[in-house]
Amino acid sequence: xxxVQSPQAVILREGEDAVINCSSSKxxxxxxxxxxxxxxxxxxxxxxxxxxxxxxxxxxxxxFNEKKQQSSLYLTASQLSYSGTYFCGTExxxxxxxxxxxxxLHILP
Amino acid sequence: GAVVSQHPSRxxxxxxxxxxxxxxxxxxxxxxxxxxxxxxxxxxxxxxxxNEGSKATYEQGVEKDKFLINHASxxxxxLTVTSAHxxxxxxYICSAGQQTWGGYTFGxxxxxxxx
Numbered sequence: 508x509x510x511v512q513s514p515q516a517v518i519l520r521e522g523e524d525a526v527i528n529c530s531s532s533k534x535x536x537x538x539x540x541x542x543x544x545x546x547x548x549x550x551x552x553x554x555x556x557x558x559x560x561x562x563x564x565x566x567x568x569x570x571f572n573e574k575k576q577q578s579s580l581y582l583t584a585s586q587l588s589y590s591g592t593y594f595c596g597t598e599x600x601x602x603x604x605x606x607x608x609x610x611x612l613h614i615l616p
Numbered sequence: 617g618a619v620v621s622q623h624p625s626r627x628x629x630x631x632x633x634x635x636x637x638x639x640x641x642x643x644x645x646x647x648x649x650x651x652x653x654x655x656x657x658x659x660x661x662x663x664x665x666x667n668e669g670s671k672a673t674y675e676q677g678v679e680k681d682k683f684l685i686n687h688a689s690x691x692x693x694x695l696t697v698t699s700a701h702x703x704x705x706x707x708y709i710c711s712a713g714q715q716t717w718g719g720y721t722f723g724x725x726x727x728x729x730x731x
Contacts, residue, residue, distance in 0.1 A: 539719060548709055548722040606660040
């Protein structure tokens with residue numbers, strides 16, 4: 508039931524782009540994306556609901572393909588502040604959110 | 617808006633004692649709160665779903681008698697780790713959501729160390 512995230516880790520130079528994928532084996536109600544800095548609680552980035560949609564703010568956007576039960580997070584022109592671990596959380600009909608194992612993103616200056 | 621306050625942020629306790637962690641939604645009402653546990657460099661693992669006015673729903677493998685959850689009001693949920701052992705040392709995080717915006721806000725987390 509735990510969603511599968513890929514890749515496990517990414518190292519980028521500042522200004523480069525990254526894509527993080529999240530897939531589920533079960534039908535999804537929604538997908539949540541969070542970023543967690545070391546030693547801190549996760550911070551909500553965005554939620555994507557059924558119906559297939561895309562969202563974005565600043566240079567971080569995401570898409571949700573309901574049929575494929577997949578979501579992708581897009582980070583464009585990455586900044587140093589984007590470093591951290593990104594988790595997708597998949598929500599099913601029972602309102603629980605199950606998190607993937609996370610993708611560690613490290614941005615080099 | 618949507619602030620969740622969790623405390624204590626850090627606690628060290630002796631093996632065999634109990635520790636209570638509080639999670640409060642400060643500016644909204646949360647009928648449901650979630651409790652997660654996170655071991656170093658691992659994902660957030662859902663422990664239980666806390667429902668106001670009713671019994672919590674525990675995930676498979678989580679001992680309900682060991683991790684007592686009380687959701688006595690629409691703004692407060694507590695997690696009590698009873699008879700703590702060193703293997704219970706972890707980062708515990710609560711989260712609560714609002715229907716209006718759909719996302720969930722996390723508390724700042726509690727780092728529990730059992731010695």
